[in-house]
Amino acid sequence: MPQTSTPSPLAPKTMPLIAPLEGVRFATGAVGIRYADRPDVMLALLDEGATVAGVFTKSKCPSAPVEWCRAKLKSGKARALLVNSGNANAFTGKAGDQAVKLSAQLLAQAAGVKEKHIFIASTGVIGEPLDANKFQGKLTPLIEQAKPEYWEQAARAIMTTDTFPKLATRKAVISGVEVTLSGFAKGAGMIAPDMATMLAFIFTDAWIDAKVLQILLTNATQGTFNSITVDSDTSTSDSLLFFATGAARARGLEKIDRSRDNNLADFKRALNELMLDLAQQIVKDGEGARKFIEIQINGASTSRSAKKVALSIANSPLVKTAIAGEDANWGRVVMAVGKAGEKADRDRLSIWFGDIRVAHKGLRDPNYNEAEVSQLMQKDLIIIKVDLGIGEGTAKVWTCDLTKEYIAINGDYRS
Amino acid sequence: MPQTSTPSPLAPKTMPLIAPLEGVRFATGAVGIRYADRPDVMLALLDEGATVAGVFTKSKCPSAPVEWCRAKLKSGKARALLVNSGNANAFTGKAGDQAVKLSAQLLAQAAGVKEKHIFIASTGVIGEPLDANKFQGKLTPLIEQAKPEYWEQAARAIMTTDTFPKLATRKAVISGVEVTLSGFAKGAGMIAPDMATMLAFIFTDAWIDAKVLQILLTNATQGTFNSITVDSDTSTSDSLLFFATGAARARGLEKIDRSRDNNLADFKRALNELMLDLAQQIVKDGEGARKFIEIQINGASTSRSAKKVALSIANSPLVKTAIAGEDANWGRVVMAVGKAGEKADRDRLSIWFGDIRVAHKGLRDPNYNEAEVSQLMQKDLIIIKVDLGIGEGTAKVWTCDLTKEYIAINGDYRS
Numbered sequence: 001m002p003q004t005s006t007p008s009p010l011a012p013k014t015m016p017l018i019a020p021l022e023g024v025r026f027a028t029g030a031v032g033i034r035y036a037d038r039p040d041v042m043l044a045l046l047d048e049g050a051t052v053a054g055v056f057t058k059s060k061c062p063s064a065p066v067e068w069c070r071a072k073l074k075s076g077k078a079r080a081l082l083v084n085s086g087n088a089n090a091f092t093g094k095a096g097d098q099a100v101k102l103s104a105q106l107l108a109q110a111a112g113v114k115e116k117h118i119f120i121a122s123t124g125v126i127g128e129p130l131d132a133n134k135f136q137g138k139l140t141p142l143i144e145q146a147k148p149e150y151w152e153q154a155a156r157a158i159m160t161t162d163t164f165p166k167l168a169t170r171k172a173v174i175s176g177v178e179v180t181l182s183g184f185a186k187g188a189g190m191i192a193p194d195m196a197t198m199l200a201f202i203f204t205d206a207w208i209d210a211k212v213l214q215i216l217l218t219n220a221t222q223g224t225f226n227s228i229t230v231d232s233d234t235s236t237s238d239s240l241l242f243f244a245t246g247a248a249r250a251r252g253l254e255k256i257d258r259s260r261d262n263n264l265a266d267f268k269r270a271l272n273e274l275m276l277d278l279a280q281q282i283v284k285d286g287e288g289a290r291k292f293i294e295i296q297i298n299g300a301s302t303s304r305s306a307k308k309v310a311l312s313i314a315n316s317p318l319v320k321t322a323i324a325g326e327d328a329n330w331g332r333v334v335m336a337v338g339k340a341g342e343k344a345d346r347d348r349l350s351i352w353f354g355d356i357r358v359a360h361k362g363l364r365d366p367n368y369n370e371a372e373v374s375q376l377m378q379k380d381l382i383i384i385k386v387d388l389g390i391g392e393g394t395a396k397v398w399t400c401d402l403t404k405e406y407i408a409i410n411g412d413y414r415s
Numbered sequence: 416m417p418q419t420s421t422p423s424p425l426a427p428k429t430m431p432l433i434a435p436l437e438g439v440r441f442a443t444g445a446v447g448i449r450y451a452d453r454p455d456v457m458l459a460l461l462d463e464g465a466t467v468a469g470v471f472t473k474s475k476c477p478s479a480p481v482e483w484c485r486a487k488l489k490s491g492k493a494r495a496l497l498v499n500s501g502n503a504n505a506f507t508g509k510a511g512d513q514a515v516k517l518s519a520q521l522l523a524q525a526a527g528v529k530e531k532h533i534f535i536a537s538t539g540v541i542g543e544p545l546d547a548n549k550f551q552g553k554l555t556p557l558i559e560q561a562k563p564e565y566w567e568q569a570a571r572a573i574m575t576t577d578t579f580p581k582l583a584t585r586k587a588v589i590s591g592v593e594v595t596l597s598g599f600a601k602g603a604g605m606i607a608p609d610m611a612t613m614l615a616f617i618f619t620d621a622w623i624d625a626k627v628l629q630i631l632l633t634n635a636t637q638g639t640f641n642s643i644t645v646d647s648d649t650s651t652s653d654s655l656l657f658f659a660t661g662a663a664r665a666r667g668l669e670k671i672d673r674s675r676d677n678n679l680a681d682f683k684r685a686l687n688e689l690m691l692d693l694a695q696q697i698v699k700d701g702e703g704a705r706k707f708i709e710i711q712i713n714g715a716s717t718s719r720s721a722k723k724v725a726l727s728i729a730n731s732p733l734v735k736t737a738i739a740g741e742d743a744n745w746g747r748v749v750m751a752v753g754k755a756g757e758k759a760d761r762d763r764l765s766i767w768f769g770d771i772r773v774a775h776k777g778l779r780d781p782n783y784n785e786a787e788v789s790q791l792m793q794k795d796l797i798i799i800k801v802d803l804g805i806g807e808g809t810a811k812v813w814t815c816d817l818t819k820e821y822i823a824i825n826g827d828y829r830s
Contacts, residue, residue: 057753058754058756059750059753059754060752060753060754060755060756060757060758060759061749061750061752061753061759061761061764062753062761088746090746090749091746091749091761091764091774091777091778091779092778092779093761093762093776093777093778094762095778125746126746126747126749126750127745127746127749127774127778127779128779129779236749236750236753317732317817317821317825318825321821321822321825321826322825322826324822324826325825325826327826330542331503331505331506331540331541331542332541334476334505334506334541334542334651335474335476335541335651337475337476338472338474338475338476338477338651339473339474339475340475341473341475342475343475344475344476346476346477346506346508347508347509349476349506359506359542361508362506362508363506363507363508363510363542364506364507364542364543364544402732402822403822403826404819404822404823406732406736406822407736407739407817407818407819407821407822408819410732410733410736410737410740411736411737411739411740411742411818
């Protein structure tokens with residue numbers, strides 16, 4: 001789990017500058033959880049009044065911090081978030097639960113807040129005991145150093161196999177008041193669309209009731225974090241937390257307590273954009289990735305069916321290796337459509353790479369030019385479009401290619 | 416799809432010698448379907464009276480030959496099997512159906528048998544039209560050369576990315592009469608347990624009614640060909656055909672017309688062994704494979720649930736790359752158990768690599784010795800045992816590791 005020094009070739013050319021967001025401060029430090037020479041702890045401190053929502057892994061063997069956060073979401077209030085990298089505190093039994101509890105106690109004491117308003121996430125190796133005593137005496141200095149501008153440092157402190165920090169920010173207007181949404185995420189392997197993939201933390205200064213925040217987050221997850229896949233593997237620790245500091249009330253924003261409030265339209269747009277931005281950055285940092293792949297399905301019997309077909313293509317090792325080899329091997333796309341088990345009719349199926357139709361109504365398109373397709377396959381962004389020709393269902397998912405580098409990274413992760 | 420010259424390191428040390436089986440003869444030839452310099456056609460000729468059973472891919476986009484065979488199984492009779500490598504005749508539209516029809520017509524004419532008693536299978540590239548006119552004039556000489564001893568040649572002629580021919584033979588006794596079961600298979604990539612994986616052809620001289628043969632074959636498929644996976648991808652062409660020549664009637668065998676006939680016990684045992692042998696050979700020739708992995712699940716809520724958990728582990732790229740790296744990364748096994756979506760309880764879960772228990776009741780086993788496990792991981796055969804501790808469900812599946820060589824093979828398959 002060492003950090004790769006070379007950023008992914010798909011990394012964004014520029015990193016967004018995130019302005020301070022009223023009501024939240026960050027600190028990072030090296031506590032020696034696993035790494036000796038790099039920050040491995042991130043702390044976010046929220047002013048009184050912040051609300052929180054979350055979505056978590058669907059794994060039947062979730063990590064201890066995931067179980068903690070699920071329970072603590074009930075109050076809807078948050079005062080601090082503690083994240084460590086290097087150790088996932090997953091499959092650590094009762095000792096793992098105790099480690100989370102001790103971490104929360106230490107932070108509650110140091111920050112002068114209630115334990116139940118503390119959220120915890122851990123990322124790294126599974127099955128190693130996490131020694132929470134390492135936080136002893138380390139949290140007070142961190143709290144003292146916390147600053148609203150430390151977004152990039154926070155995003156870097158939670159990285160594991162990530163090759164670049166993933167940050168995004170958007171503005172939105174609610175009832176004439178401008179609010180900000182900013183967040184960061186980490187994740188590169190063990191990424192599958194069963195949930196808020198790996199760790200992502202989003203903050204806004206909007207004033208939003210926790211129940212409404214939860215609905216907004218859950219709705220936005222489906223087409224963003226739940227529509228990406230790197231390797232079809234679902235982490236035990238996936239956590240997406242959304243904090244609303246409410247600081248915008250000072251600028252005249254009234255509290256939002258209905259998710260169907262028409263004034264939320266622009267905020268929903270911004271939230272969706274921000275989450276898609278972070279989710280796509282995770283795919284672009286997919287272990288060993290050299291191609292970013294968008295899969296568009298049209299004409300499926302339902303949109304649910306379309307998404308299943310899209311994921312069957314996105315998770316197919318044969319499709320992903322073909323794209324790594326810059327080969328427009330649409331036969332493998334047919335294979336993946338066929339194995340999805342969803343309604344399909346060979347004689348109505350059409351497939352495009354980019355804008356070039358390579359197969360039409362169950363046959364190789366006689367008009368396509370292999371040289372043009374070859375040129376297209378050399379690009380960083382590959383779009384595969386499939387029209388099943390049987391209904392109105394559509395879906396879009398994002399993935400990356402499968403390269404030898406993925407094997408190299410994962411073949412000696414622990415060594 | 417060139418043949419790799421170096422056999423898989425997991426290839427059996429010796430190839431079984433298959434004795435002639437009364438009632439079937441084989442011929443192979445180079446027809447130029449795709450390759451210029453190697454046999455690409457295999458013909459099996461069955462004496463009058465042979466019965467047939469088959470199971471096929473569950474793909475919703477099956478190949479034209481699969482659709483042909485499904486329809487022709489109705490008569491329960493078979494006189495000839497024609498297989499070509501180099502072209503799968505899949506996603507070739509109506510022209511593909513016509514190519515199968517023409518192939519069958521040409522063979523029916525040349526062999527003097529009925530078209531409806533001819534079975535056809537194709538393996539190779541998807542989406543390329545198959546020119547069945549290439550069989551014109553080539554089948555009569557093949558028929559003339561057919562010999563009962565050409566088992567190895569037949570197994571070689573159907574290879575694509577396979578690095579070794581896969582053959583197996585067993586003896587069984589039915590009501591005091593000794594019968595033989597022999598067969599061969601091909602397949603290395605696009606292997607998933609949704610069905611009779613890739614192509615496998617089994618022959619026996621037993622005298623068995625076609626309906627009974629079908630039941631025996633279907634029952635034996637579940638724990639053999641449907642319990643292996645190389646890369647989770649399901650071919651459009653998977654076909655498993657089982658032919659019974661009935662020649663043993665000359666040695667006093669009476670016709671078997673009930674699948675529950677107690678005299679079939681030994682035959683069922685032999686059939687299961689033979690199919691498992693061929694299925695495991697396919698895994699051992701998995702593209703890029705260097706480790707053969709057996710996954711044993713115990714204590715699941717049901718056996719169906721156990722199999723889902725087993726396949727979730729067997730198809731996890733992170734588990735497979737860890738094993739390629741000789742890393743007993745049981746945390747990834749926990750992850751794969753968790754993502755299967757089946758009933759599981761972290762605090763009852765135990766995991767073994769070989770006979771070494773590495774995790775017990777939700778925790779790393781404090782007694783396991785990392786050095787011993789490391790030594791075990793260097794072997795060719797890796798056994799992963801998982802006890803879910805909640806019920807009586809069990810399952811076994813077989814897979815191989817995921818190596819850089821898999822990417823190399825599939826990243827430039829068409830080029």
